[in-house]
Amino acid sequence: MKQEPDLDAVIRQRIRGLRLSKGWSLDTLAERCFLSPSTLSRIETGHRRIALDQLVPIARALDTSIDQLVESAEGDDDVVIRPEPQHAAGRTTWLLTREPTANGTTVAKMRLTPQPDDATRGLGVHPGHEWFTVLSGTARLRLGERTILVETGDAASFSTMVPHAISAHGGPLEILTIFDRDGERAHLHAGKAATAPGEHEA
Structure with a gap:
């Protein structure tokens, strides 16, 4: 040979x-x-x-x-990924995977800034599960009837069949998040049009 x-x-x-x-x-x-x-x-x-x-x-x-x-x-x-930022009002997203991984997940970094109507915007629902960790700032996670503050260094994991949204609380927020296939479609495709400016419908 x-x-x-x-x-x-x-x-x-x-x-x-x-x-x-x-x-x-x-x-x-x-x-x-x-x-x-x-x-x-x-x-x-x-x-x-x-x-x-x-x-x-x-x-x-x-x-x-x-x-x-x-x-x-x-x-x-060719192992280094140089993500291009994708901008929306109040939100910048960097995709950290070239394509969904073998198990259908997509990794992204997001930077959110507080918006005046963060607390009153509608909540999103879609099949699947989501995980994120806070790199800096504080995340406001609205999960059904609850509002949960997730601090720097903490992480959250939840079913996305529960109405939910993530926004910045008290200043700029950076998170590292993992979407499954349904979450990737909801956030990074349909979510571009459906998500209100400045808020990430998780």
Whole structure:
């Protein structure tokens, strides 16, 4: 199996990393993939080329696929996300994920400023669950009939089937929030038109 030197090194790192993440010794992996510990050691350290007939049982033993082991690392350097701010009246949003994660969640940072009618605006309802933590300031979480103040360093988690809204209390507010699929649609798509200026319908 012919491999580029850089890819060859990545494969070795992946094999070793997966083995260690399972808490396995060389002997344990060797037993599971029917290779000798010395052969595996030479593969991991680069003293032996990796042959396809060795890679197949190694991938199977590590509960992965050959495709995942040999997947190009070309995009691995592109790991920094530089979010562009999205502005609305009283609110700025930075998306911190390029797209929803495997479980359908989107991470965002929001900066809210107090608005005159924060306490009287309508509450939003949608399927799902939401979590946020306050980076700075104080959040006013209106949850059904309750109003809860969430201070810097605290977090809140709640069902979004309860009527709710988040606004800034007493000054600018910055939060880090995680939306599920329904929340992402409600806040970042339909919410752009439906959310009153300055308030985040969580």
